Amino acid sequence: xxxxxxxxxxxxxxxxxxxxxxxxxxxxxxxxxxxxxxxxxxxxxxxxxxxxxxxxxxxxxxxxxxxxxxxxxxxxxxxxxxxxxxxxxxxxxxxxxxxxxxxxxxxxxxxxxxxxxxxxxxxxxxxxxxxxxxxxxxxxxxxxxxxxxxxxxxxxxxxxxxxxxxxxxxxxxxxxxxxxxxxxxxxxxxxxxxxxxxxxxxxxxxxxxxxxxxxxxxxxxxxxxxxxxxxxxxxxxxxxxxxxxxxxxxxxxxxxxxxxxxxxxxxxxxxxxxxxxxxxxxxxxxxxxxxxxxxxxxxxxxxxxxxxxxxxxxxxxxxxxxxxxxxxxxxxxxxx
Numbered sequence: 100x101x102x103x104x105x106x107x108x109x110x111x112x113x114x115x116x117x118x119x120x121x122x123x124x125x126x127x128x129x130x131x132x133x134x135x136x137x138x139x140x141x142x143x144x145x146x147x148x149x150x151x152x153x154x155x156x157x158x159x160x161x162x163x164x165x166x167x168x169x170x171x172x173x174x175x176x177x178x179x180x181x182x183x184x185x186x187x188x189x190x191x192x193x194x195x196x197x198x199x200x201x202x203x204x205x206x207x208x209x210x211x212x213x214x215x216x217x218x219x220x221x222x223x224x225x226x227x228x229x230x231x232x233x234x235x236x237x238x239x240x241x242x243x244x245x246x247x248x249x250x251x252x253x254x255x256x257x258x259x260x261x262x263x264x265x266x267x268x269x270x271x272x273x274x275x276x277x278x279x280x281x282x283x284x285x286x287x288x289x290x291x292x293x294x295x296x297x298x299x300x301x302x303x304x305x306x307x308x309x310x311x312x313x314x315x316x317x318x319x320x321x322x323x324x325x326x327x328x329x330x331x332x333x334x335x336x337x338x339x340x341x342x343x344x345x346x347x348x349x350x351x352x353x354x355x356x357x358x359x360x361x362x363x364x365x366x367x368x369x370x371x372x373x374x375x376x377x378x379x380x381x382x383x384x385x386x387x388x389x390x391x392x393x394x395x396x397x398x399x400x401x402x403x404x405x406x407x408x409x410x411x412x413x414x415x416x417x418x419x420x421x422x423x424x425x426x427x428x429x430x431x432x433x434x435x
Contacts, residue, residue, distance in 0.1 A: 102271045103245040104205050104305055107159065108333060113367050115389050116337060116375025117153035117161035120209070122352070123381065124149060124164070134176040136168040139188040146189070150196040156385035158375070160205035161197075162248055163189040169235045171213040171223075182231075183238035190242025207248035207273065208239030210261060217256040225260055232264030240270050249274035250310050250337075253285040255296050266302040273373070275310040275335050278321045282418030289419045290324025297332065308335025311377045313414040314342045315354065315362040319369050319406050320418045326370030326400070336371035338362055340379035342411075352379025359384040360391035361409045368398045369406075 107114060124135050127145050139146055146164050153161040168186045170179040178185070186208065193206040213231055215223040236247055247270045249261045258274060265272040276284050276293055283289050288296075290309075297307045309321045318338035325334050341354025354362075359376060366374045374392070376384055407413065 102305075103203065104160070104207075104271065104273075107203055107205065108305070108372065111159075112372070113392055114159040114373045115157055115363075115385065115392065116207075116335070116373050117158045118156075118376040118380030118382065118385050119340070119378050120149065120162065120164055120166060122379050123152060134167060134173065134178065135164055136166075136173065136185045136189065137176070137178065139164055139185050139192060143188075143192055146192050147196055150193055152382040153385060154196060154200050154204055156382040157389035158204070158385055160207050160246075160373070161193065162207045162209040162250070163193045163239065163242075163244060164209070165189040165235065165239060166209045166211040166250070167214075168238075169210070169213055169231050171215055171231055172211070175214075182234050183241075186235045186238030187242040190239045190244040194243035205245045206243060207246050208236070208242070208244030208270075210235055210239070210247055210249045211251055212253065212257055217254050217260070225256065228257060228260035229264045229267070232261045233267050236265055236268035236270055240268055244270075246270070246305065247272040249304075251275070251277045253277060253288070255286070255288055255292070258296065259300065262300050262302045262304070272304050273306045273335060274304045275308045275337060277311045278309050278317065278419075279312045280419075281415035282317070282321065282324075282420070290321045291328055291420055294325055294328040294330050298330070303332070306333035306335050306373055308337070308371065308373070310335070310337035311339060314339055314411065315359070316406050316410045316413050317415075319362070319365055319401070319410070320403060320413060322366060322369045322371050323400070323403075324418055324420060333372035334370050335373040335375075336366040336369075337375045337377045338366070339377045340381070340384055343378070354379060354384070356384045356387035358410060360387040363388035364391050364395050364398070365401050365406055365409065367392060368401050370400065
């Protein structure tokens with residue numbers, strides 16, 4: 100492997116990914132319901148600021164502002180014909196910031212779900228899904244992304260379609276799913292199911308894992324599930340900064356930088372190699388995460404009880420695999 104991410108992984112035993120995209124952009128003035136991807140051309144300096152926030156906090160890689168940049172999602176904003184363009188610009192802005200960092204920083208081209216249900220349950224066919232993902236992949240490739248980064252996927256069929264599309268684009272990739280329904284994705288995939296699927300793909304990802312979901316505790320339980328399968332492929336952990344709470348008309352995530360520092364080290368000890376945050380994770384969280392990963396010694400694989408003690412309990416008694424029904428439920432957190 101000669102791509103930039105593989106080279107970096109060969110020299111490091113953990114990498115710090117970035118934090119939230121949406122949370123940070125909303126703080127910059129993005130309105131709910133608007134397409135963040137349009138800001139790539141309308142507010143490019145704000146997107147550079149988003150990227151610099153992660154780089155300056157110490158991230159080794161950051162995701163481009165292209166999560167909803169596929170034709171299916173952009174159709175909601177009358178911009179379906181701009182999928183390739185908006186993805187290309189998101190990566191071009193990222194390339195600028197990464198190249199000015201003075202160290203190796205990976206530009207990961209974010210690719211989110213289509214927002215449609217795949218056949219046979221829905222109307223989106225495999226061929227059309229591949230076409231949608233391929234178009235976005237080509238835009239990100241043109242813009243200079245080092246790697247494609249599939250995220251927040253629920254359906255295995257969609258994950259497989261993206262893998263095929265990325266092969267057509269000739270790009271290395273990583274891919275995470277969101278485990279938000281009692282330890283499973285919305286479409287019922289467990290951590291064990293995902294490992295099996297990933298290893299059977301004709302074009303497997305460089306690294307795989309989980310992002311978003313419920314809270315950091317649940318995500319780490321999923322990471323433990325990946326590791327239990329004995330996979331040698333690098334695992335990704337991108338957990339939310341605490342639990343979302345409604346406050347003054349806004350969703351606020353209650354995870355402190357200190358809590359996310361604990362989460363980062365627990366993620367590393369649970370078996371994750373690429374560690375970042377998802378919703379609610381700000382540069383101040385990333386700074387504490389980096390400091391903790393650099394200064395705290397690696398520990399033994401954490402137990403579910405230890406995770407619950409440090410980060411708060413779990414949202415469900417089981418992770419969906421049927422072997423941990425005694426896991427502690429979510430309870431009040433020590434710090435919020």
